[in-house]
Amino acid sequence: MGLLSGIHAPGDVKNVPVEQIDELAREIRDFLVDSVSRTGGHLGPNLGVVELSIALHRVFDSPIDSIVFDTGHQSYVHKLLTGRHDFSDLKKQGGISGYPCRAESEHDIVENSHASTSLSWAHGIARARKLKGEDRHTVAIIGDGALTGGMAWEALNNIAVDRELPLVIVINDNERSYAPTIGGLAEHLATLRTTRQYEQVLDWGKARLQQTPVVGNAMYQSLHGMKKGIKDVLSPQRGMFEDLGLKYVGPVDGHDEQAVEHALEKAKTYGGPCLVHVITQKGRGYAPAAEHEGDQWHGIGKFNPETGLPFEVSGRIWTDEFSDEMVRLGAQRDDIVAITAAMLIPVGLDQFAAKYPERVFDVGIAEQHAATMAAGLSFGGMHPVVAIYATFLNRAFDQLLMDCALHKQGVTFVLDRAGITGSDGPSHNGMWDMAICSIVPGLRLAAPRDGEQVKAQLREAVEVDDAPTVIRFPKGDVAEPLTAVRQNNGLDVLHDASAPHVLVVAVGSMCAAAISVAEKLEAQGHSTLVIDPRWVIPVNEAIVEQARSVGRVVVIEDNLVTHGVGVAVSHALRSAGVDVPVHTYGIPHRFLDHASRGQVLESIGLTPDVITTDVLARIASH
Numbered sequence: 001m002g003l004l005s006g007i008h009a010p011g012d013v014k015n016v017p018v019e020q021i022d023e024l025a026r027e028i029r030d031f032l033v034d035s036v037s038r039t040g041g042h043l044g045p046n047l048g049v050v051e052l053s054i055a056l057h058r059v060f061d062s063p064i065d066s067i068v069f070d071t072g073h074q075s076y077v078h079k080l081l082t083g084r085h086d087f088s089d090l091k092k093q094g095g096i097s098g099y100p101c102r103a104e105s106e107h108d109i110v111e112n113s114h115a116s117t118s119l120s121w122a123h124g125i126a127r128a129r130k131l132k133g134e135d136r137h138t139v140a141i142i143g144d145g146a147l148t149g150g151m152a153w154e155a156l157n158n159i160a161v162d163r164e165l166p167l168v169i170v171i172n173d174n175e176r177s178y179a180p181t182i183g184g185l186a187e188h189l190a191t192l193r194t195t196r197q198y199e200q201v202l203d204w205g206k207a208r209l210q211q212t213p214v215v216g217n218a219m220y221q222s223l224h225g226m227k228k229g230i231k232d233v234l235s236p237q238r239g240m241f242e243d244l245g246l247k248y249v250g251p252v253d254g255h256d257e258q259a260v261e262h263a264l265e266k267a268k269t270y271g272g273p274c275l276v277h278v279i280t281q282k283g284r285g286y287a288p289a290a291e292h293e294g295d296q297w298h299g300i301g302k303f304n305p306e307t308g309l310p311f312e313v314s315g316r317i318w319t320d321e322f323s324d325e326m327v328r329l330g331a332q333r334d335d336i337v338a339i340t341a342a343m344l345i346p347v348g349l350d351q352f353a354a355k356y357p358e359r360v361f362d363v364g365i366a367e368q369h370a371a372t373m374a375a376g377l378s379f380g381g382m383h384p385v386v387a388i389y390a391t392f393l394n395r396a397f398d399q400l401l402m403d404c405a406l407h408k409q410g411v412t413f414v415l416d417r418a419g420i421t422g423s424d425g426p427s428h429n430g431m432w433d434m435a436i437c438s439i440v441p442g443l444r445l446a447a448p449r450d451g452e453q454v455k456a457q458l459r460e461a462v463e464v465d466d467a468p469t470v471i472r473f474p475k476g477d478v479a480e481p482l483t484a485v486r487q488n489n490g491l492d493v494l495h496d497a498s499a500p501h502v503l504v505v506a507v508g509s510m511c512a513a514a515i516s517v518a519e520k521l522e523a524q525g526h527s528t529l530v531i532d533p534r535w536v537i538p539v540n541e542a543i544v545e546q547a548r549s550v551g552r553v554v555v556i557e558d559n560l561v562t563h564g565v566g567v568a569v570s571h572a573l574r575s576a577g578v579d580v581p582v583h584t585y586g587i588p589h590r591f592l593d594h595a596s597r598g599q600v601l602e603s604i605g606l607t608p609d610v611i612t613t614d615v616l617a618r619i620a621s622h
């Protein structure tokens with residue numbers, strides 16, 4: 001690995017002779033395929049931005065200039081070009097993050113992996129530079145998928161009138177989120193791409209005709225006269241961005257490094273907000289990725305680089321339980337519709353979509369629109385199921401509160417990746433959903449403990465037509481079935497005790513851990529009853545009644561501990577005058593570094609051993 005091993009900082013990128021840039025790009029692609037084959041990661045997006053990233057670091061001067069990546073999953077090449085070459089522990093505990101990370105490098109700015117924020121970040125940074133009179137450039141790189149997020153358009157609306165602001169916006173247009181990008185914007189970008197092909201055809205035609213003796217030049221002139229007409233047909237309104245007041249450069253072949261450099265230089269010297277439309281291909285240079293229909297290896301596990309075949313075949317995951325039950329529900333009720341925010345396959349709606357294509361809506365990376373569109377669908381007599389990752393519900397909180405709950409609309413939110421996800425870093429943990437849902441009047445939230453409960457609770461949820469309902473479950477392999485030993489006032493008893501001293505309230509995926517805690521406490525002489533309320537928000541009154549006859553209550557949840565179910569149970573007991581100690585165990589009130597789910601749970605003490613030891617200590621203290 002010649003050239004890449006010599007790249008320790010952006011200055012080294014600038015010093016690569018032009019004629020060796022293609023070799024550097026080849027080395028980077030070889031590195032990405034080889035390294036990610038051993039760790040897994042976002043191979044497709046990063047293979048698509050090799051030339052773009054090289055050009056960015058040759059035109060701009062990071063960290064004097066600020067390079068802001070949207071979502072950040074496509075920043076591996078940027079990391080390589082800023083001297084970080086050890087990807088052996090990518091996304092693992094203590095290893096390099098899969099997203100920009102300020103602790104790793106002064107070249108990294110936005111760590112948030114929630115899409116569509118880069119333009120707002122860049123607007124603020126550029127405006128600050130201007131106010132301070134600093135001659136520093138700001139460039140944002142936003143994907144065509146992230147550009148479907150409403151926040152990006154809030155930013156563009158503001159940036160467009162900031163006409164003296166030196167700000168470059170690169171649209172990395174690979175026509176994909178996971179699946180092909182949807183909506184009017186995607187169609188407009190396609191029109192611009194067509195224009196590019198049109199221009200190339202015209203340039204080709206001009207050259208040929210002008211070489212044709214006698215009639216050629218006359219024919220070219222008449223064709224040129226038609227150009228306006230053809231162009232209007234091909235791209236009736238090339239200027240959506242220009243109509244906003246933004247300078248538009250492109251479309252540019254994103255794999256022609258010199259062309260990208262030229263366009264970036266043009267944008268950089270423009271002196272005002274300038275948008276560079278770069279056409280790239282996800283998975284570029286590695287056929288198994290580039291030719292993968294589903295998502296062009298947006299995110300991939302370990303694989304054999306020779307064959308492109310996966311080394312890991314995942315077992316049945318929580319998502320599969322939801323996916324299968326949605327198909328069954330869809331057959332029984334034609335009012336059931338589904339909404340995804342550009343993640344049809346990852347959230348498990350692909351089967352439902354295959355059977356009922358007219359009843360699935362992919363709204364792009366637009367969770368806010370998804371939530372309120374669902375309110376509208378409900379008002380119109382449908383029962384929408386909004387399937388998103390738990391962490392992305394944060395973005396649609398006001399729509400959940402003020403459109404779904406205030407209007408008592410029967411909308412079901414299915415939150416995948418709830419709780420600790422781990423390897424995708426702090427902004428991907430689904431640790432806030434039960435906190436924000438707990439303050440929504442009328443909302444009902446269920447946390448299934450296994451696959452059977454996912455199916456059962458989904459069915460119960462879609463029966464509710466006068467309030468939002470939420471089902472939340474974690475990433476990865478579905479839990480072993482946990483059968484209740486008996487029912488008690490709507491509570492599933494998972495571990496029984498005749499005269500319990502301790503009542504453990506187990507939430508969702510923490511039920512197995514709760515049973516283990518009970519067994520350990522009983523080994524120390526403390527009889528313990530474990531219940532799974534199933535529907536955990538609002539607090540089931542039966543918990544309050546059960547708590548009247550015990551010495552203490554323990555609540556274990558895979559959610560923010562300071563604002564989750566535990567706090568709600570404690571409040572319910574206080575309000576009912578039940579004066580027993582309540583010990584809550586969950587995720588601490590801080591952002592968590594990337595590591596595996598198991599390692600993070602271990603690091604925060606959300607394990608049976610640590611919980612048991614703490615409960616025993618509290619019993620001993622009073």
Ligand SMILES: Cc1ncc(C[n+]2csc(CCOP(=O)(O)OP(=O)(O)O)c2C)c(N)n1
Nearest residue numbers: 045113114115143144145146176177178342
């Ligand atoms: C608010 C939000 N919703 C969903 C996601 C999940 N997600 C991660 S990357 C991605 C697709 C991004 O597409 P694009 O911006 O075009 O980048 P590309 O992967 O094509 O480079 C999505 C939907 C997210 N990160 N943030």
Ligand SMILES: CC(=O)[C@@H](O)[C@H](O)COP(=O)(O)O
Nearest residue numbers: 071073113299346417424475
């Ligand atoms: C970048 C992004 O938001 C997702 O691609 C993220 O990597 C979630 O991946 P999983 O679907 O593996 O949880």
Ligand SMILES: [Mg+2]
Nearest residue numbers: 143144145176
């Ligand atoms: Mg894209």
